[in-house]
Amino acid sequence: MTSIDPSAPAVELVGVDKVFNEGSANAVDALQGIDLTVRRGEFVSLIGPSGCGKSTLLRVVADLLPPSRGTASVFGKPAPQARLDQDHAMAFQKAGLFDWRTVRANIELPLELKGWSKADRRARSEEMLQLVKLEEFGSHYPFQLSGGMQQRVAIARCLTFEPKLLLMDEPFGALDEMTREHMQAELLRIYEELDTTVIFVTHSIAEAVYLSSRVVVMSPRPGRIHSTIDIDLGERTDAIRNDASFFEKTNEVRNALRSVEQVAP
Amino acid sequence: MTGSRFSDRAATILVPLVFGAVFLGVWEWLVRAFDNKQFLLPSPSSIYTAVGDNWGRIWNGVEVTGGNAVYGLVVGSILAVFASLIASRWGWFSDIVTPIASGMVAVPIVSLAPVFNIWFGSTDPFSRRLVVIVVVFFPVFFNVTKGLTQVDAVHVELMRSQAASQWSVIRRVRIPNALPFLMSALRLASSLAIISAIVAEYFGGTQGSLGQLITQSAGLSRYDTAWAAVLGASAVGIAMFVAVAALEWVAMPWRRERTGA
Ligand SMILES: Nc1ncnc2c1ncn2[C@@H]1O[C@H](COP(=O)(O)OP(=O)(O)OP(=O)(O)O)[C@@H](O)[C@H]1O
Ligand SMILES: [Mg+2]
Numbered sequence: 001m002t003s004i005d006p007s008a009p010a011v012e013l014v015g016v017d018k019v020f021n022e023g024s025a026n027a028v029d030a031l032q033g034i035d036l037t038v039r040r041g042e043f044v045s046l047i048g049p050s051g052c053g054k055s056t057l058l059r060v061v062a063d064l065l066p067p068s069r070g071t072a073s074v075f076g077k078p079a080p081q082a083r084l085d086q087d088h089a090m091a092f093q094k095a096g097l098f099d100w101r102t103v104r105a106n107i108e109l110p111l112e113l114k115g116w117s118k119a120d121r122r123a124r125s126e127e128m129l130q131l132v133k134l135e136e137f138g139s140h141y142p143f144q145l146s147g148g149m150q151q152r153v154a155i156a157r158c159l160t161f162e163p164k165l166l167l168m169d170e171p172f173g174a175l176d177e178m179t180r181e182h183m184q185a186e187l188l189r190i191y192e193e194l195d196t197t198v199i200f201v202t203h204s205i206a207e208a209v210y211l212s213s214r215v216v217v218m219s220p221r222p223g224r225i226h227s228t229i230d231i232d233l234g235e236r237t238d239a240i241r242n243d244a245s246f247f248e249k250t251n252e253v254r255n256a257l258r259s260v261e262q263v264a265p
Numbered sequence: 266m267t268g269s270r271f272s273d274r275a276a277t278i279l280v281p282l283v284f285g286a287v288f289l290g291v292w293e294w295l296v297r298a299f300d301n302k303q304f305l306l307p308s309p310s311s312i313y314t315a316v317g318d319n320w321g322r323i324w325n326g327v328e329v330t331g332g333n334a335v336y337g338l339v340v341g342s343i344l345a346v347f348a349s350l351i352a353s354r355w356g357w358f359s360d361i362v363t364p365i366a367s368g369m370v371a372v373p374i375v376s377l378a379p380v381f382n383i384w385f386g387s388t389d390p391f392s393r394r395l396v397v398i399v400v401v402f403f404p405v406f407f408n409v410t411k412g413l414t415q416v417d418a419v420h421v422e423l424m425r426s427q428a429a430s431q432w433s434v435i436r437r438v439r440i441p442n443a444l445p446f447l448m449s450a451l452r453l454a455s456s457l458a459i460i461s462a463i464v465a466e467y468f469g470g471t472q473g474s475l476g477q478l479i480t481q482s483a484g485l486s487r488y489d490t491a492w493a494a495v496l497g498a499s500a501v502g503i504a505m506f507v508a509v510a511a512l513e514w515v516a517m518p519w520r521r522e523r524t525g526a
Binding site: 109 | 417419423424426428429433437438441442444517518519
């Protein structure tokens, strides 16, 4: 296991291009010239029109896809090394639970892969079930849960081993408004408690502004970084959602998105 | 909820029972009313009598034929599962086996029974067991290979993002994913097994099997006895099917509520 260079940023993408089916007639320019540095402890949201390459960018960071050009490093190591060192956890756009595992066993999967003992896994999964308010559903199977509940299990699964880097792809997309706000607050709490780094994909402007220290707006075909908006709202409380500074920031992100949409064919 | 579930279950048992009783009644009545010749269709009551009169031979036949069918089902399935595991892991093996397997599906394998009788001797039960093994192998191999390879892409990505080993992916994703495929293949294979076991016995071999009881009784114009043996074969088929259903229930707890009543 390579140790982590404490001065290196959490994530560094330099000149990353990603072309699917490169060289063939149906080649797709998913990412082009992406330079992105995420410092440790940052909460960065990616926002942009559908198909602009947000999921692809996360997959490059997670080393689930190799970049076509450029380099991806995580905590100062090449992305493949960081993956092997289990430095990050990913929550996918689809819940992707295992049908054949109970809710509890789904949450425990990453711990199982890390070689935790049964008792430790059990204790942690109980905590996580409480966190996502599914205490009574530990022994249920995924098909017995609603879509939003399944999504919460997937979130619990990705938080379970307190990773140093969280890659979350629209994790709250399937939740109702109230649960969503609850999960946002919980995510922020965990984020602060664990002192972790988050890259978060969302379609919701308000969610991006509420959660992030920085919002990255992407433009489609080819996917590029259009602009970066720093969010400096201080401590997040419910009141802040009605604050003038909050509206100012959401407007700024909205305007950036508008200009991106107009460029798109 | 439990009440309606109970009545659902009662209905699934009662409806075929009532239907079966009516069917048998009409059959008996038709045979008597039209003074049917026994060789066309013996009445249910005469078949019932024949079962009693030939109980020892039928039970012996159930043991011999059922034994061959179960042996072939178990051995054929195990071989097929191993072959699928290898095929899903090493592409070159799949490249060799899959085309052969697709070709084999078109071969009526029971017709090989006389050939196996020559190879291993018609007195050796393995000649007939091999027929069952080969018949069972292909549907199980195809289905399980499908289940091992057609896994949810997100599952594989999730395992990869946690640096899971190849073996871990096979154990935690591919095998559980293939279980439902294996079970539906076993349902099909269990009926193929009993059919092929009996047909293989039509080509001669050891005395005392159901297949031979059927051909012999028919040759001696003992049609009620032949039908009684067919009944014995059906009982074996049903027992095997029930055993597979029970295995399914035990092996896939996550499917119980969804598929069961
Ligand atoms: N495996 C793949 N093979 C080919 N093209 C792909 C593949 N994955 C993504 N793409 C293409 O890359 C582009 C970016 O896809 P991506 O999934 O990253 O978009 P996204 O921003 O996450 O969209 P959404 O908001 O709808 O989830 C799309 O045009 C998509 O069609
Ligand atoms: Mg996406």
